[in-house]
Amino acid sequence: MRLRSAFLFTGLGALAFSVAALAQGDPIKQRQEAMKAIGGSMKVLGEMAKGVKPYDGAAAEAAVGRIHDSIDGFTDLFPEGTEMGGETEASPAIWDKPEEFKADAEALKAASAAAKPEVGKGLDALRASLGSVGGACKDCHQSFRIKKD
Protein backbone atom coordinates (compact mmCIF):
# COMPACT_ATOMS: atom_id res chain seq x y z
CA MET A 1 0.00 0.00 0.00
CA ARG A 2 2.73 2.39 0.97
CA LEU A 3 4.65 1.39 -2.05
CA ARG A 4 1.68 1.96 -4.28
CA SER A 5 0.96 5.47 -3.03
CA ALA A 6 4.62 6.35 -3.33
CA PHE A 7 4.47 5.21 -6.93
CA LEU A 8 1.34 7.24 -7.48
CA PHE A 9 2.91 10.36 -6.07
CA THR A 10 6.04 10.00 -8.16
CA GLY A 11 3.87 9.43 -11.19
CA LEU A 12 1.79 12.51 -10.53
CA GLY A 13 4.88 14.57 -9.86
CA ALA A 14 6.42 13.52 -13.14
CA LEU A 15 3.18 14.28 -14.94
CA ALA A 16 2.90 17.73 -13.40
CA PHE A 17 6.49 18.40 -14.34
CA SER A 18 6.08 17.38 -17.96
CA VAL A 19 2.87 19.38 -18.33
CA ALA A 20 4.65 22.46 -16.98
CA ALA A 21 7.57 21.85 -19.33
CA LEU A 22 5.21 21.49 -22.26
CA ALA A 23 3.27 24.61 -21.43
CA GLN A 24 6.42 26.61 -20.93
CA GLY A 25 8.14 25.08 -23.93
CA ASP A 26 11.40 26.36 -25.27
CA PRO A 27 10.79 29.75 -26.84
CA ILE A 28 14.05 29.69 -28.81
CA LYS A 29 13.05 26.39 -30.42
CA GLN A 30 9.48 27.55 -30.94
CA ARG A 31 10.47 30.76 -32.71
CA GLN A 32 13.00 28.90 -34.86
CA GLU A 33 10.34 26.34 -35.78
CA ALA A 34 7.98 29.17 -36.73
CA MET A 35 10.69 30.69 -38.94
CA LYS A 36 11.48 27.29 -40.47
CA ALA A 37 7.82 26.93 -41.43
CA ILE A 38 7.90 30.43 -42.89
CA GLY A 39 11.14 29.71 -44.74
CA GLY A 40 9.77 26.45 -46.14
CA SER A 41 6.63 28.19 -47.38
CA MET A 42 8.66 30.97 -48.95
CA LYS A 43 10.76 28.35 -50.73
CA VAL A 44 7.63 26.80 -52.26
CA LEU A 45 6.53 30.22 -53.51
CA GLY A 46 9.99 31.16 -54.77
CA GLU A 47 10.34 27.94 -56.74
CA MET A 48 6.99 28.54 -58.42
CA ALA A 49 7.89 32.14 -59.19
CA LYS A 50 11.17 31.05 -60.80
CA GLY A 51 9.52 28.25 -62.72
CA VAL A 52 11.55 25.58 -60.93
CA LYS A 53 8.26 24.02 -59.84
CA PRO A 54 4.98 24.16 -61.77
CA TYR A 55 2.54 26.85 -60.70
CA ASP A 56 -0.20 25.62 -58.36
CA GLY A 57 -2.59 28.29 -57.18
CA ALA A 58 -4.04 26.34 -54.27
CA ALA A 59 -0.57 25.37 -53.00
CA ALA A 60 0.56 29.00 -53.32
CA GLU A 61 -2.40 30.22 -51.29
CA ALA A 62 -1.75 27.57 -48.65
CA ALA A 63 1.91 28.58 -48.43
CA VAL A 64 1.08 32.26 -47.96
CA GLY A 65 -1.52 31.25 -45.38
CA ARG A 66 1.14 29.34 -43.46
CA ILE A 67 3.41 32.39 -43.45
CA HIS A 68 0.55 34.51 -42.14
CA ASP A 69 -0.31 31.99 -39.40
CA SER A 70 3.29 31.40 -38.35
CA ILE A 71 4.15 35.08 -37.86
CA ASP A 72 1.11 35.38 -35.59
CA GLY A 73 2.40 35.38 -32.01
CA PHE A 74 6.03 35.15 -33.19
CA THR A 75 7.13 38.25 -31.28
CA ASP A 76 5.83 36.72 -28.01
CA LEU A 77 8.53 34.06 -28.24
CA PHE A 78 11.32 36.40 -27.13
CA PRO A 79 11.03 36.54 -23.33
CA GLU A 80 13.83 38.15 -21.31
CA GLY A 81 16.65 35.68 -20.84
CA THR A 82 16.43 34.13 -24.30
CA GLU A 83 18.83 36.61 -25.88
CA MET A 84 21.45 33.92 -25.86
CA GLY A 85 21.63 30.15 -25.95
CA GLY A 86 20.11 27.52 -28.21
CA GLU A 87 22.23 28.90 -31.05
CA THR A 88 19.76 31.72 -31.43
CA GLU A 89 20.30 34.19 -34.23
CA ALA A 90 18.13 36.77 -32.49
CA SER A 91 19.76 40.18 -32.30
CA PRO A 92 19.89 42.04 -28.95
CA ALA A 93 18.14 44.86 -30.85
CA ILE A 94 14.87 42.88 -30.37
CA TRP A 95 14.96 43.70 -26.65
CA ASP A 96 16.15 47.27 -27.24
CA LYS A 97 13.48 48.13 -29.78
CA PRO A 98 10.53 45.82 -29.11
CA GLU A 99 8.02 48.15 -30.76
CA GLU A 100 9.99 48.28 -33.99
CA PHE A 101 10.38 44.50 -33.92
CA LYS A 102 6.62 44.08 -33.50
CA ALA A 103 5.97 46.55 -36.30
CA ASP A 104 8.17 44.46 -38.63
CA ALA A 105 6.16 41.35 -37.73
CA GLU A 106 2.92 43.25 -38.38
CA ALA A 107 4.30 44.31 -41.76
CA LEU A 108 4.77 40.65 -42.76
CA LYS A 109 1.32 39.83 -41.45
CA ALA A 110 -0.17 42.59 -43.59
CA ALA A 111 1.91 41.68 -46.65
CA SER A 112 0.93 38.01 -46.43
CA ALA A 113 -2.74 38.89 -45.85
CA ALA A 114 -2.67 41.07 -48.96
CA ALA A 115 -0.84 38.43 -50.99
CA LYS A 116 -3.17 35.56 -50.09
CA PRO A 117 -6.03 36.39 -52.47
CA GLU A 118 -3.52 37.34 -55.20
CA VAL A 119 -1.15 34.37 -55.42
CA GLY A 120 -3.96 32.05 -56.55
CA LYS A 121 -4.75 34.22 -59.57
CA GLY A 122 -1.89 33.08 -61.74
CA LEU A 123 1.87 33.09 -62.03
CA ASP A 124 2.18 36.80 -62.84
CA ALA A 125 0.05 37.74 -59.83
CA LEU A 126 2.16 35.44 -57.67
CA ARG A 127 5.38 37.07 -58.88
CA ALA A 128 3.94 40.54 -58.38
CA SER A 129 2.92 39.96 -54.78
CA LEU A 130 5.97 38.01 -53.69
CA GLY A 131 8.15 41.12 -53.57
CA SER A 132 6.29 42.70 -50.68
CA VAL A 133 6.37 39.46 -48.69
CA GLY A 134 10.09 38.97 -49.32
CA GLY A 135 10.74 42.60 -48.50
CA ALA A 136 9.11 42.17 -45.11
CA CYS A 137 11.44 39.23 -44.33
CA LYS A 138 14.47 41.25 -45.33
CA ASP A 139 13.47 44.34 -43.34
CA CYS A 140 13.19 42.40 -40.11
CA HIS A 141 16.24 40.21 -40.66
CA GLN A 142 18.42 43.21 -41.39
CA SER A 143 17.50 44.83 -38.09
CA PHE A 144 16.84 41.88 -35.82
CA ARG A 145 18.61 38.73 -36.96
CA ILE A 146 22.31 38.01 -36.72
CA LYS A 147 23.05 35.28 -39.17
CA LYS A 148 25.70 32.96 -37.83
CA ASP A 149 26.84 31.33 -41.06
Ligand code: HEC
Ligand atom coordinates in the same frame (compact mmCIF):
# COMPACT_ATOMS: atom_id res chain seq x y z
C1 HEC B 1 9.58 40.32 -37.21
C2 HEC B 1 10.86 39.89 -37.67
C3 HEC B 1 11.00 38.81 -38.71
C4 HEC B 1 10.31 38.67 -39.90
C5 HEC B 1 9.22 39.54 -40.45
C6 HEC B 1 10.86 37.49 -40.54
N1 HEC B 1 11.85 36.94 -39.75
FE1 HEC B 1 12.87 35.21 -40.15
N2 HEC B 1 13.86 35.40 -38.38
C7 HEC B 1 13.70 36.43 -37.47
C8 HEC B 1 14.54 36.19 -36.31
C9 HEC B 1 14.65 37.08 -35.08
C10 HEC B 1 15.22 34.97 -36.53
C11 HEC B 1 16.21 34.28 -35.59
C12 HEC B 1 15.44 33.46 -34.55
C13 HEC B 1 16.34 32.75 -33.56
O1 HEC B 1 17.32 32.11 -34.01
O2 HEC B 1 16.07 32.81 -32.35
C14 HEC B 1 14.78 34.52 -37.86
C15 HEC B 1 15.20 33.33 -38.45
C16 HEC B 1 14.79 32.87 -39.70
C17 HEC B 1 15.21 31.63 -40.30
C18 HEC B 1 16.15 30.60 -39.66
C19 HEC B 1 15.32 29.62 -38.82
C20 HEC B 1 16.18 28.54 -38.17
O3 HEC B 1 16.58 28.70 -36.99
O4 HEC B 1 16.47 27.53 -38.84
C21 HEC B 1 14.61 31.54 -41.52
C22 HEC B 1 14.72 30.41 -42.54
C23 HEC B 1 13.79 32.73 -41.69
N3 HEC B 1 13.92 33.51 -40.55
C24 HEC B 1 13.01 33.01 -42.81
C25 HEC B 1 12.15 34.10 -42.92
C26 HEC B 1 11.34 34.39 -44.08
C27 HEC B 1 11.36 33.59 -45.38
C28 HEC B 1 10.60 35.50 -43.78
C29 HEC B 1 9.58 36.21 -44.61
C30 HEC B 1 8.54 35.45 -45.26
C31 HEC B 1 10.97 35.91 -42.43
N4 HEC B 1 11.90 35.05 -41.94
C32 HEC B 1 10.44 37.01 -41.77
C33 HEC B 1 12.87 37.51 -37.61
C34 HEC B 1 11.97 37.72 -38.64
